[in-house]
Amino acid sequence: MLTAPHDPPGAKAPRAVVSLSSTELRGRAITRKRRGRALTSFGRTLVGSKKALAGATILFIMVVVAIIPNVLAPYSPSAEVFPPGLGPSGAHLLGTTSYGQDIFSQLIWGTRVSLVIAVVAGLISTFLSVIIGVSAAYLGGVLDGILSLLTDSFLVIPAFPLVVVIAAYSNGGGTPIIIAVLVVTGWSFGARQLRAQGLSLRNRDFLAAAQLRGERRLRIIVFEMLPSMTSLIVANFLGAAVYSVLTAAGLEFIGLGNVNTESWGTMLYWAQNNQALTAGIPLWALAPGLAIALLGGAFALLNYAFDEVSNPALRHVVLTRPHRHRIGRQRAS
Amino acid sequence: MQYLLRRLGFFVATLWVALTINFVLPRLMPGNPAEAMMARFHGKLSGQALSAMEVAFGVKTRSSPVAQYFSYLGDSLTGHWGTSITFFPSSVRSVVDGALPWTLGLVGITTIIAFVIGTLIGIVGAWHRGGWLDGILPPVFIILSAFPYFFIGMLAILAFSIKVHLLPQGGGITNGAMPSLSWNFIGDVLAHSVLPGVTIVVTSIGGWILTMRNNMITTLSEEHVRMARAKGLSSWRIMLDYAGRNALLPNLTGFGMALGFVVSGAILVEYVFSYPGVGYTLLQAVLNEDYPLMQVLFLLITVAVLVAVLLVDIITLVLDPRTRGT
Secondary structure, eight states, X not given: OOSXXXXXXXXXXXXXXXXXXXXXXXXXXXXXXXXXXXXXXXXXXXXXXXXXXXHHHHHHHHHHHXXXXXXXXXXXXXXXXXXXXXXXXXXXXXXXXXXXXXXXXXXXXXXXXXXXXXXXXXXXXXXXXHHHHHHHHHHOHHHHHHHHHHHHHHHHXXXXXXXXXXXXXHTSOOXXXXXHHHHHHHSHHHXXXXXXXXXXXXXXXXXXXXXHTTOOHHHIIIIIIGGGGHHHHHHHHHHHHHHHHHXXXXXXXXXXXXXXXXXXXXXXXXXXXXXXXXXXXXXXXXXXXXXXXXXXXXXXXXXXXXXXXXXXXXXXXXXXXXXXXHHHHHHTO | OHHHHHHHHHHHHHHHHHHHHHHHHHHHSTTOHHHHHHHHTTTTSOHHHHHXXXXXXXXSOOSOHHHHHHHHHHHHHHTOOOBOSTTTTSBHHHXXXXXXXXXXXXXXXXXXXXXHHHHHHHHHHHHTTTSHHHHHHHHHHHHHTTSOHHHHHHHHHIIIIIISTTSOSSSSSXXXXXXXXXXXXXXXXXXXXHHHHHHHHHHHHHHHHHHHHHHHHHHHTSHHHHHHHHTTOOHHHIIIIIIIHHHHHHHHHTHHHHHHHHHHHHHHHHHHTXXXXXXXXXXXXXXXXXXHHHHHHHHHHHHHHHHHHHHHHHHHHHHOGGGTOO
16 A cells, blocks of 8 residues: 555545535635635735745745746856856856856756746645645544554655655656655655644534534535645745755756756756866856755745744734734634 | 554554665656666676566566565565675675765764754743844754755865865865774864764754744743742753753654754765765765665665664653653
8 A cells, every 4th residue: 555655645636626626606705715814914924024025025036037037147048158167257247157158147047947846846745745634634543544654654764865766766857857756755744734733623613513514524624624724834835845945956966857957956066067166166056056045045934934923922023902813713723 | 661662663664665665666667777777787797696686676577576575675674785886896785884884973973963052052042032142043043954955065165175275175084094093094084074064063953943942932831831930940940951851852753854854965965075975875876877776775874764763762751751651
């Protein structure tokens, strides 16, 4: 049963999607209302916390750069047409590589792939975490036992060696393979957290009420449980995105990605291969490294701020009255 | 006792999951990479080594997958790991024996240092919440932990061995140095491990600070801490004995998970510094498509982490009376 670790979630995913589209409008309205509330609190965090604002600003700039690199980059990222190893100047803001490419243009173009990997891998692993974690919590019994064991095992097995081994077997499959590998190794942390929260929700009155109304299990999970977990799910996405940024960069850095894509990790790979540090072109390695750190840091800052929303005990502010009521309810979990 | 048995059970189950992943992966992959590797090394390996590898990777063998699986399990557990291709004709066993002490020393010591320092900063930060220490150290280290390990390593090389020739750029020992028990040799080993060690500590400390600080804040608002204050105990005693000890427990439970991250980062640090440990060897094996060595190293890293987690479970048994009952 455990021999193919990514099978069970894969088999379950489509079913959940199908039933989601076939439900009536009332449920959707409720969901929208709850999700709306969670999003308002997210927005409030964003404005209220300097950390969150810094993270969101960095992220916003990177998204813009990822959308219009052709406007912002002065040259083609791959054209080997300049004198190699130039220092920074007006024409080449960050100098040129040993191959005579413009480093600044590479940095701009690299944003897209790096950002896409982070967001897509983050989204898919969060989706998996939700499905596995919440079903384990809600179904209970033997199924919970099996799913929890699987989750805990994947949590303890060191991810990077596993990532390296899978990437090595798949032999340079490029970005989709990297994303798949990140998902396989990245879902377990969130699944465990969501299971814990799901367990604490299980015995709440509103779920008992839904059961008494005779609603189906799947409906209860999707429309009653999930909306009340929105903040944790968002936090999980941010965590998974940080993990994806760093791990993808590491994989590309050692040459296990597609070395011909334009991404920050790939830039580091070529820089390391040409000993950029000793060859007097340190910017070739420093610029993409800093960009990766900035992207990872942006997600981490948002997560840090968001942690304070989902765990009010960590917060240091005076709350307004209606707000306090809701926080109290969350805290009980 | 029941607690210990449960943790032992988890250890065995996880080990089995890891072994099984290792067995299934090469068989799941499209295009059968193992077969390509076998074809490349057909002339190079002796008949016996070849047939052992055929069993291990399920190539051109007539035995059923189930029989292959059990003989694989047996070979893995008894240390019959075959021949390395990168370091031919050395056995995988001897390559592993050469790499293991380096990593155990480097990662083991740095993890303990990072855990102790991070936990202390977390405790003090939460105690003087909003103070200058709490305002500076946690955010700084949390931002640092968002940096890729290898990037910090590259910065360290640039600063301390290229700009200032203070410490060696990489390797475990100076080229050609003979291993001996002299102070010279020990000093040489230490000098080579300073930069990779500091890199790992600096990047992994943030996680410990964050979890410890959060636990501590939660614990500080509990009744027994208020009680201790009411009794007029010294603040050191309350901070460490009443709050710190309780806040430490969830942090220890999270140790296994965090260790996985640290080990993952350490692999890249070893790569950047060409440090001759398990991680560096693993990446060499990967780049040379040395699947036997790669599989064993992956298993070994996993087992090392599992053993560390089990040790932490035993420490928890000592620290937390609740696990001893029933």
